Amino acid sequence: MKIVKYLWVAGNILITIVILYFIPLESKIPGTEPSVRYGFINEHWDQFNFMWRSELLIVGMLTVASVFFAARFKTPGWALVATGQLILTTMYPVLLGGYHDTSVELYTLAYEVSAEIFLVSSLFLFPGFALIHWESAHMKDYFRYTMTGLGGLITIAFLLGFLEILSLGQVMTTGPVIIILYLANAWMMFRLKNDQ
Numbered sequence: 001m002k003i004v005k006y007l008w009v010a011g012n013i014l015i016t017i018v019i020l021y022f023i024p025l026e027s028k029i030p031g032t033e034p035s036v037r038y039g040f041i042n043e044h045w046d047q048f049n050f051m052w053r054s055e056l057l058i059v060g061m062l063t064v065a066s067v068f069f070a071a072r073f074k075t076p077g078w079a080l081v082a083t084g085q086l087i088l089t090t091m092y093p094v095l096l097g098g099y100h101d102t103s104v105e106l107y108t109l110a111y112e113v114s115a116e117i118f119l120v121s122s123l124f125l126f127p128g129f130a131l132i133h134w135e136s137a138h139m140k141d142y143f144r145y146t147m148t149g150l151g152g153l154i155t156i157a158f159l160l161g162f163l164e165i166l167s168l169g170q171v172m173t174t175g176p177v178i179i180i181l182y183l184a185n186a187w188m189m190f191r192l193k194n195d196q
Contacts, residue, residue: 038099079128081124085121087117123159129154130152138192154181
């Protein structure tokens with residue numbers, strides 16, 4: 001339990017660092033034209049490759065931990081988180097294989113596929129995060145309610161993105177709230193006693 005607990009804590013902190021690295025990198029990608037975006041990503045492939053490979057490793061850590069906790073705690077929240085993490089891991093081979101040194105057409109297809117995977121996985125992850133905070137009886141009520149509410153708001157944003165009411169770019173403006181939620185995930189698990 002202790003090793004998996006710290007795997008979860010480390011994974012949530014590390015994914016926050018990757019998100020903070022990604023935000024300025026993503027903001028440098030010029031325009032929305034696929035050929036321009038493809039060109040920029042390939043010119044800066046070393047940075048994107050490092051980021052996505054790191055993220056895949058971190059998501060793998062979080063997947064192992066969430067599957068363990070889903071089996072241990074047997075709650076809807078952990079089941080949703082584990083499902084979302086498993087779906088999310090499938091996105092990275094698409095990014096790593098479809099974005100670099102291919103064609104604009106293949107890049108465009110890979111972008112569309114990875115965006116759908118990201119949206120669908122988030123529709124499991126963020127309600128799962130909301131529920132695991134709701135279920136975390138060892139935390140103070142104000143913390144539980146706040147994090148449950150934030151998880152719910154992010155879920156609504158991703159649902160609107162999935163329904164194509166919001167663009168993926170608009171959905172991603174929730175980034176600062178997502179960072180707070182990942183740090184809260186780490187803190188919640190850090191505070192959990194090993195025998196609980």
